[in-house]
Amino acid sequence: MSEKIVITGGTGFVGTHLILELLEQSDAELFCLVRAKNTSAEQRLHLQLAQVIQGSDYAPELINQVKKRCHAIEADLQGDITSLATSIPSGVSQFWHCAASLNYEERFAAEIYDINVEGTRKALALARALNVDCLNYVSTAYVAGRNTGVILESPMAKVQSSNVYENSKVKAEQLIYAEQDMKFRIFRPSIVIGHSRTYHAINFSGMYGFLRRLIQFKGMMARVQRGYLERESIRMNVDPDVPINLVPVDKVAKQAVAIARSDSSNTIFHLTNRTVPTVGEALEVLFSTVGLPPPKIVQDTTQYAWIDEKFNEKIEFYKSYLTGYKQFDRSASNAALGEHANTTRYAVTANNLNEYCGWYCAQLAQTRSQVPVSR
Amino acid sequence: MPNEIFVIGTGRCGSTLISNILNHHPDVLSLSEFFTFVTDLGTLIPQAFPAMQINGAQFWQIVSGVYAKQNIMLAHDIAIKEVLYPFKTGVRFNASTGVPAILQTTLPHLTPEYDALFDQIHTVITARGMATAEAHYHALFGWLAAHFGRSIWVERSGGSLRVIERLYQHFPNAKFLHIVRDGRDCALSMQRHNGFKMVLLVFQITEILGIDPYESDDRSWQDDLPDELISFLPESFSGKDFLAYDVPPSLYGHYWSGEIMAGLDVLDRIPAAQQLTLQYESILTDTRNTIEHMIQFVSPDSSTNADWCDAVMSSVKRPTAAWQTLDAREQSRLNDACEPGFAALTKRGIRW
Incomplete structure (x- = not known):
């Protein structure tokens, strides 16, 4: 029986690439929590993934795996998602929480906190209800806020954030640190840019x-x-x-999935770039x-x-x-990735x-x- | 010689004074702020000069349109001071109904019977067949001149250097009376003028949204709008925030320089016999000679020029804006901002 994985934010910039990496690097069945907009959740998810496959260097045939192994579950992080536990098959091993608001203007503050902090609280509750083995959370390297010097792959305790977005991600990480009974990993990409070969991107913040x-x-x-x-x-x-620190989206996705599949016992990983x-x-x-x-x-x-x-x-x-x-320490990431940590690509x-x-x-x-x- | 004249200049260059004194000349029909309102404060210039032929009814839509920006300003009681239509008390048109472009200033400037004139023009214009915009404008201005028994029409709109390219293209035989004023005083005066503030706000929002928010409902890029500009979208407009929004004179100084440089590029292509440049300050300091010079350009054959000069001399008053009242830092910034405009004018022999 194949592994089961739940993902939020699967139509987003990092989320789409993560799904494609998971499809490539495993035979897992993916359950993606997606909002329905003008089309159904499933149509929206598949269309977005098809667009990313076309714009990146994934094999075109990957779309067949999307159709076969990628299931959309209509959900909105600003609503109730805990009850979705009954719509998701049992035996989920990994939960990837990628959904986030990337807004930063003060007028969006309530929405940013609602999605990024309360949304994480709800994702944790759902992960607990599903009894998952591990929750993987996509945060940002800029939870470091105004800290300078070497930024360690460690929990952010006292930090002065530069904006409401950063602050919301700090608060979301703190919710995860407080989890006693669930294994978690926090991935902190730096400034995510397009694909390293095609430059294709779908998010323009x-x-x-x-x-x-x-x-x-x-x-x-x-x-x-x-x-x-x-x-x-x-x-x-x-x-x-x-x-x-600009990092191509495909590097973030490849390394996050590789780290999640490693035997690393660390919990926080910088997905930043060396050059x-x-x-x-x-x-x-x-x-x-x-x-x-x-x-x-x-x-x-x-x-x-x-x-x-x-x-x-x-x-x-x-x-x-x-x-x-800011110099982002990558000791945990590099150790987990081993020889694959550094590449000029x-x-x-x-x-x-x-x-x-x-x-x-x-x-x-x-x-x-x-x-x-x-x- | 042609009997079509445009008074052109940057914003707040003193051209309103020209409209007002020319309005007293027996041979001259003074069309005030016509293109200001027909282009909705200069933000719909291409729409006012369609490339294809249009019929009279379509042309009437252009000149009598109830445009969004000028009318939201009426609705929020921040109308530009050039509006002459009694929009607060008007029964037929008011701030709630919106006021047609040609009625905002142009027709009330000509007659107290502006509503009746509006209806007469409507009948005349909508009866016209297919023609270029140029032909329709000639017909409209010619009809108005004949209606008032004048042989010359002079159109003047504030900040009309912005539209000079289109005017010259559509009226290649017209004469252009270019009024220039010290850019620093223009800038200070623009800063105090709601119309120019509105234009600068619309510039910013249009570039961020990629559309004119007063002409399109597309808000795809609304998240890019900084908080400070949200109050100036039509759906969330705040007159209070508008009045509180502060733009320093130096930005208008940059705007003045830009208008001068772009305008001079067009004037350089217009034959010398079709243009006259006058310094506003000369009208204040050497009034008689300057307005005589001007009326000779406007109406060289009129026997009433001397009487007209006598009659309008006392109308010439000093304005209140004086850039020297600014603090030293803003004076310095304003000097820097106006420097490219001054340099362009100096090449044409115009100095302060």
């Missing part, structure tokens, strides 16, 4: 959100004065020499992708003009990823970051083709 805001700001300023931002560099008060660009290098690529000169790095914000202030306000959420030196450099950004800009250009002209 994180780095893509920054890039989009840059495009929006450039458009707004072009309406104010055509060519202004091409002549005048935006000023930013960031740390250009610190690394910005990453510096903030200065990354910003130069991002700005260049949208046709702007690199930002002018200033030592303090008193050097900002109003336009700089406005731009920096719009990307405030990203500031915590652009300042403060996933290196993100100034050179290939350009490809990730270019891919997204091409996608975005299609959705922005109807932006009204200004004259």
Whole structure:
């Protein structure tokens, strides 16, 4: 009898890749808790997985495994999910909780906590009801908040979060630490970007959100004065020499599944990247992708003009990823992965970051083709 | 010589004064803020100049449209001060019904019988067949000029440098009277003007949502809107937040420079005989000579120019905006922001 696995967030960025990895790396039967939107939960799940297969380097035949082994169960983390225990066959070994809100604006705070914290509480209750062997939770490396230096793969006790999103993930992790009778693993990816070979992505927060805001700001300023931002560099008060930890989504999924299948007794794993660009290098690529000169790095914000202030306000959420030196310890991850821990395939450099950004800009250009002209 | 004239300039350059004094000239029909409202504050410029032929009824929809931005401003009592229609007391049209574009300022500027005139124009325009927008505009302005017994029409809309490309394209024989004013004073005055604040807010939201939120219900990218802009979506508009939203003069300084540079690019293509640039400050300091110069450009053959000059001299008043009242930091930022615009004007021999 094949292994049974339950997954939340299976239509999300990391969740889709995790499902595909689980299908590839095991013969498990997957029960995915999915919201129905305009289509049924099953249709939505299968369509999303088909899109990811097509956009990534999975074999096209994997879609047959999706249809055969991937079952959608209609569920909403903002509603009751504990009662779903009766709709899921017994004998579930692993529970993957990937569902999360990636919003960060204050106006979404209640929803963020509801999905990320209360949703985790409900996922834990369901996992207990299903009597699973292990709960795997996809968190973020940025539960580290404003901590700097070496960030260990250990529980976050006292931490100053940079925004409500980070804080919600800290609180969710704390719910999991408190579990006495259930084995758990917490996976902490850094800033997840597209597929390492195709650059394909389905979620456009994180780095893509920054890039989009840059495009929006450039458009707004072009309406104010055509060519202004091409002549005048935006000023930013960031740390250009610190690394910005970008990790391809396929690395996150492959390593999470490999770790879950290892015999590691550790509980917290950083799914971060070893070769990453510096903030200065990354910003130069991002700005260049949208046709702007690199930002002018200033030592303090008193050097900002109003336009700089406005731009920096719009990307405030990203500031915590652009300042403060963080070195993510990967001892537990590397030990679990053994010889597979390091591979150059996933290196993100100034050179290939350009490809990730270019891919997204091409996608975005299609959705922005109807932006009204200004004259 | 053509009897079609556009007064063009950046926002708050003093062109309203030109409209008001020209309105007293017996040969001139002064069309005030026509394109301001027909383009919904300059945010629907392409829609006001459709490329294909349209019939009279479709053209009437353009000029008499009840547009979202200008009317949400009426509804929230933050209307721009150029609106002359009594939208608070109007029985036929008011803040609740919305006021048609041509009735906001243009027709009340011409006659106290603006509602009746509106109906007359409706009859005339909707009877027209298929034609280009250019032909319809000529017909409308020509009919109005004849109706009021004037031989020349002068259209003036605040911030019309933004639309000059379209105007020149559709009225290639028109004359263009370009009013320029110290960008720092323009910027300060724009900062105090609700219309320009609305335009800058719409610029921001449009770029974030990828659509004009007043023309489309698509909110696919609404999560990208920062909290501070939510109050300016039509479905959640707050007049109080609008008044509290602060934009510094320097941003309007950048806007002024941008409008000057883009506008001069078009003016450079217009034959010299079809254009005249006047400095607003000259109207204040050398009033007689400047307005004589202007009326010679507008109506060179009129025998009533001297009498008109005598009559309107006293209408010329100094404005209140003075950029020197800003603090040193904002003055410096404003100087920097206006520098590209000043540089472009200096190349044309215009200095302050």
